[in-house]
Structure formats: structure tokens, C-alpha cells
Amino acid sequence: LRKNVEDFTGPRERSDLGFVTFDITADILNGKNDLQTFRNKNTLIIFDWNVKQLFLYLSAEYSTKNNALNQVVLWDKIMLRGDNPRLSLKDMKSKYFFFDDGNGLKGNRNITLTLSWNVVPNAGILPLVTGSGHVSVPFPDTYETTKSY
Amino acid sequence: QLYYQVLNFGMIVSSALMIWKGLMVVTGSESPIVVVLSGSMEPAFHRGDLLFLTNRIEDPIRVGEIVVFRIEGREIPIVHRVLKIHEKQNGDIKFLTKGDNNAVDDRGLYKQGQHWLEKKDVVGRARGFVPYIGIVTILMNDYPKFKYAVLFLLGLFVLVHRE
Numbered sequence: 001l002r003k004n005v006e007d008f009t010g011p012r013e014r015s016d017l018g019f020v021t022f023d024i025t026a027d028i029l030n031g032k033n034d035l036q037t038f039r040n041k042n043t044l045i046i047f048d049w050n051v052k053q054l055f056l057y058l059s060a061e062y063s064t065k066n067n068a069l070n071q072v073v074l075w076d077k078i079m080l081r082g083d084n085p086r087l088s089l090k091d092m093k094s095k096y097f098f099f100d101d102g103n104g105l106k107g108n109r110n111i112t113l114t115l116s117w118n119v120v121p122n123a124g125i126l127p128l129v130t131g132s133g134h135v136s137v138p139f140p141d142t143y144e145t146t147k148s149y
Numbered sequence: 150q151l152y153y154q155v156l157n158f159g160m161i162v163s164s165a166l167m168i169w170k171g172l173m174v175v176t177g178s179e180s181p182i183v184v185v186l187s188g189s190m191e192p193a194f195h196r197g198d199l200l201f202l203t204n205r206i207e208d209p210i211r212v213g214e215i216v217v218f219r220i221e222g223r224e225i226p227i228v229h230r231v232l233k234i235h236e237k238q239n240g241d242i243k244f245l246t247k248g249d250n251n252a253v254d255d256r257g258l259y260k261q262g263q264h265w266l267e268k269k270d271v272v273g274r275a276r277g278f279v280p281y282i283g284i285v286t287i288l289m290n291d292y293p294k295f296k297y298a299v300l301f302l303l304g305l306f307v308l309v310h311r312e
Contacts, residue, residue, distance in 0.1 A: 053193060055230070055249065059212045069236040071212040078192065078249065096254075101235040101243075116213055118230075120193045125277045128213050 054079040055118040058094075060137075062111040064104025072098055074113070109138040158307055178204035178273035183217055184283030185228055189248030190215070197284035200228065202273025210234060210242055210268070215275040218246070221260050226272050229255060235265075243267055 057076040063069060074094035098105075105111075116130040172181045185198040194200070202217055210216065212234055217226045229246040232254055236242040243265035247254040256264060289296040 055193060055213075057213050066237075067235040068238040070234065072233045073212050076249075080192070096232065099233075118193075118213055118215070121278075123279045126215065126275055128211075 050121045050124060051119055052081055052122050053120045055120060056115065057117070058113060058115050060098065060111050060113050062104070062108055064100060064102060064108065066102040066104055070100065070104070072096070072100075074098060079117075105139050107139065111137045111139060113137055161307070176201075176203040176273065177206065178202045180217075180226065180272050183226055183228070183272070184286045186225065186287070187227075187248075189250050190228055190230075191250045193249060194228065194278065195280070197281055197287055199279045199283040200275045201277040201279075203276050204271065204273035208274060209236075210244055210271070210274075216246065217272040217275065218266055218270045219272060220258060220270065221263070227255075227258070228275065241267075 055076065055078055057073045059071050059073050061069070061071045073096060075092060076095065113135050114130055116128060119127050119129060173179060175181075181202050183200050183202065185194045185196055185200060188196060200215075200217065210231060212231050214231050215228060216231055217228050219226050227246075227248075229248045229251075232245045232247045234242055234244040244267075245254055245256065245265060259266070285299075289299060
């Protein structure tokens, strides 16, 4: 997973708004025939017979003076059974506005971006799984009054 | 004979009640099983699907989770996903939700002036589900005649069975 911070604009309604552009390369395994190989590599078979779809989301987690824990979903996608399990998205913009509750994004050095997904079965338990690999992203100390996004 | 039948019926009703109340205690939710009423979470859930909830206080609310909540003053529970959370050191949390199939988040649904949901609005977290089964409840709600017919048949069945 590779991500870059682009710019960071001034407060609207007195809250910080952050902009992040990112690339996502993910390989969500599709287990059907190659059972043997997957077992040897000790990896998870995610799209098994009881999986209807995966709800993927990229979330940013960070802490600020106002709030000990903040989590914001920046982007999400529904991956249906049969869709290509390998994602290779480049230069994606966040789907949802990355507003903080307050002014905690300015100068915040440690925003962790993680990709997770909700497994939706045909029937049964609904687990939330976090992908391995996450990236830390810092925000700059100054605001930018900005143009286009 | 009639006395026996009445007792039997009473036993069935009270057992059902005990199981329901027991489920409420174990899951910590006032409504451990709910039926999905709208298409706002498609294609994951459709109208008529049954959801199993838990509402344990130790489980923190995190983004990506599917929560069932009530808006103050409204009876109907809504099933959507958590989009944003802001949690304070002491555990106070406020969060925003959105239906997977909706283009915008739920702020428009909340009460006038309300921007966030809090723990008290939550009925439970969806942990498991079974499709289609809840259609019966929706049918019974939309077509009262159907509900009476079902109850009547059930009553008849219990009585006849005891003969």
C-alpha cells in the first residue's frame, strides 16, 4: 500500500479539513482451486463458499488534543463475489471529506491509514478483518488556501 | 382437560418469553434480533434479512462496523455502517453513519440540530445474519389480515394438537 499526502486546506466552520491522495495495491486472495498452494503458503482463503461480498474501506486513524481516538473512513468499495480480487488503484482521492472534529490535523505527524474489510457471508457471522500493512502519513504544519482538488 | 390446555399454552408462551429475555441479557441489547426494513445496505442486506446483534459495553464502536440505532423520538431502528468516530480519553464517543447504498451520510436523517450519534442511540452491533427469514415479519406488518390469519392458525394448531 502506498499513499501520499497532497495538500491541506484551511478550516471551514473552524474544523480542519485534510486532503490525501493515495494508491492502493492489494491482493485479496481468491481461494477456489489452488487449495494446496494456499495452505503451503499459510495464507488465508478469503472468498470461500459462504462469502457473498467484501466491503472494503480505507480508514485514517489518529489522535488529537480534543479526542484521544479518531477514525475516519476515506474511501470504500464493495467487492462482489467474482470481482477481480487484486486491486491496483492509483492516485485515488478520498470519497468522503476528511474533516476533523476541531483543529487536530495541522501538524499532526501520525495519521495511520489502514485497509480493512467486512466479510458479508451468504448467512452467518459478519467479521471485520484488517489487512496487513498500514502506512503512516504526516500532515504539514501550515494551512494551504487552495484551488482545485 | 381445559385447565391442562390453558396451562400448556401458558408454558409455551412463558418459555418463549424466557428465551427472548435471556437473549437480551446475553447480548446486552434490548432488541437482539432485528429485521432489515429498507434497501439502504444493499447489496449486503436486503429487506427481510434477519440480523443478530450484540451490544456489549466493552466492545468499542469502530469504523466499518454495522450498527443498528434509533434516532431520538423515532421508533424505527436503522441499520447502517459507521463512517467516522471521535472518541475522548474518558470513552465518550460520537460517530457518524451511512448506508452502503446511500450516496450521502446519515446527517440528514438525524434529529434537527443533531450532528452525531452517541452510544445511547445504539441498539446493537450486527454480528451475524440470515437472509430472507424476516420477510414474514414484514408481511405481517404490511398486511394485518395476514397477521391475524397466522395467529389464528397457530392458536388452532395448539388447541387441536392437545386433543
